[in-house]
Amino acid sequence: MKILITNIKELLQVRETSINKVSGSDMKVLPSIKNAFLYLEDDLISDFGKMEDCPNIFVDKKIDATGKIVLPTWIDSHTHLVYAGSREQEFVDRINGLSYEEIFNRGGGILNSAKKLQETSEDDLYEQSKIRLEEVMRQGTGAIEIKSGYGLTLEAEMKMLRVIKRLNENYPIEIKSTFLGAHAFPLEYKDNHKAYIDLICDVMIPKIAKEKLADYVDAFLETGYFSVEETSRIMEVGNRYGLKSKIHVNQFTAINGIEACVKNNALSVDHLEIVTDADIEVLKNSITMPVALPTCSYFISIPYTPARKMLEAGLPLALASDFNPGTTPSGNMNFVVATACIKMKMTPEEAINAATVNAAYAMDLSKSHGSITKGKKASIIITKPIESFYQIPYAFGSNLIETVIINGAIL
Ligand SMILES: N=CN[C@@H](CCC(=O)O)C(=O)O
Ligand SMILES: [Zn+2]
Numbered sequence: 001m002k003i004l005i006t007n008i009k010e011l012l013q014v015r016e017t018s019i020n021k022v023s024g025s026d027m028k029v030l031p032s033i034k035n036a037f038l039y040l041e042d043d044l045i046s047d048f049g050k051m052e053d054c055p056n057i058f059v060d061k062k063i064d065a066t067g068k069i070v071l072p073t074w075i076d077s078h079t080h081l082v083y084a085g086s087r088e089q090e091f092v093d094r095i096n097g098l099s100y101e102e103i104f105n106r107g108g109g110i111l112n113s114a115k116k117l118q119e120t121s122e123d124d125l126y127e128q129s130k131i132r133l134e135e136v137m138r139q140g141t142g143a144i145e146i147k148s149g150y151g152l153t154l155e156a157e158m159k160m161l162r163v164i165k166r167l168n169e170n171y172p173i174e175i176k177s178t179f180l181g182a183h184a185f186p187l188e189y190k191d192n193h194k195a196y197i198d199l200i201c202d203v204m205i206p207k208i209a210k211e212k213l214a215d216y217v218d219a220f221l222e223t224g225y226f227s228v229e230e231t232s233r234i235m236e237v238g239n240r241y242g243l244k245s246k247i248h249v250n251q252f253t254a255i256n257g258i259e260a261c262v263k264n265n266a267l268s269v270d271h272l273e274i275v276t277d278a279d280i281e282v283l284k285n286s287i288t289m290p291v292a293l294p295t296c297s298y299f300i301s302i303p304y305t306p307a308r309k310m311l312e313a314g315l316p317l318a319l320a321s322d323f324n325p326g327t328t329p330s331g332n333m334n335f336v337v338a339t340a341c342i343k344m345k346m347t348p349e350e351a352i353n354a355a356t357v358n359a360a361y362a363m364d365l366s367k368s369h370g371s372i373t374k375g376k377k378a379s380i381i382i383t384k385p386i387e388s389f390y391q392i393p394y395a396f397g398s399n400l401i402e403t404v405i406i407n408g409a410i411l
Pocket of ligand 2: 079080248
């Protein structure tokens with residue numbers, strides 16, 4: 001299908017040649033064309049430019065974008081969108097004064113979700129998850145990473161990964177899949193951590209890699225969860241099986257986990273609510289993308305990733321939702337971008353770069369996603385008529401999206 005979008009008030013994130021990532025002060029720059037056209041052919045961006053150069057051609061669909069902003073779809077590089085049930089009782093418990101840690105120590109948290117997931121059939125899990133996927137697509141997400149990690153047995157982890165695979169087959173959105181067996185120690189391994197790490201490294205990763213059910217490995221590298229040594233072993237085995245790592249780290253404490261991730265060539269380090277000067281130093285000149293999850297900080301009232309400090313040190317930064325039932329029951333990337341601006345003091349230009357170009361890097365999609373570039377995927381957001389793109393974070397509670405096109409399919 002040929003789609004021509006005309007009279008675009010401003011076409012954002014225009015990159016003549018694709019770039020892998022934007023870092024430091026370059027993140028302040030969001031290249032755009034005012035009064036633009038955009039031409040999509042099937043699932044690809046075919047042409048774009050100023051309205052005066054708009055081709056006069058026959059197309060299947062013309063969209064007049066007078067007064068509207070067009071930008072590439074959001075890329076959400078960190079989610080746990082496949083889960084069973086919900087955890088709103090823990091939400092109320094936190095309002096009443098319990099911490100995330102206290103809830104976990106009472107058998108809540110990840111183990112609560114794991115119990116629910118183990119009791120849910122694969123079909124039911126698919127049905128529950130697809131509702132969330134359809135919702136985030138309507139909210140402008142055009143590529144998404146989804147983790148396992150609420151199974152914690154080989155059988156239940158594989159169930160989650162098969163559901164992710166089925167979502168990928170049935171929807172136009174690009175999905176990458178991450179094996180997160182090391183999310184929490186199951187109760188039966190409470191006093192024998194080594195046996196669970198052995199199970200992950202000797203049985204789960206080989207089996208999952210053989211069945212091509214995951215693109216990446218992840219672990220919750222945190223005090224009280226997985227140590228630097230345990231996570232390093234998982235990253236090493238992952239690398240051996242062709243699964244790069246994307247690691248939960250520095251959410252509550254800084255224990256030199258980032259250094260271990262960089263050493264193991266992790267694709268991304270995610271959360272980073274607590275970041276030391278030494279962490280910033282090891283991230284400099286590394287291939288590892290730091291990923292902030294501001295709506296997690298918002299929901300469970302923990303510190304926000306120190307974005308200003310990191311950008312001033314010249315680092316790149318990506319933004320993702322962390323959509324999960326415990327710490328972030330929302331996958332709305334518009335709200336993620338707004339929260340990054342409001343709470344982390346990122347400018348709208350920086351936040352949009354973080355949720356498009358840098359987010360694409362964090363899931364190996366730089367070649368196909370993240371910018372308006374000829375030959376990249378026809379995955380775009382068309383807003384309602386708005387004053388300027390600053391409205392996207394400014395009017396944080398409003399739905400400003402009129403149309404979403406993903407891989408050439410109009411939703
Ligand atoms: N921190 C680890 N994992 C998830 C939350 C897990 C849960 O509470 O269900 C996160 O990214 O916040
Ligand atoms: Zn997470």
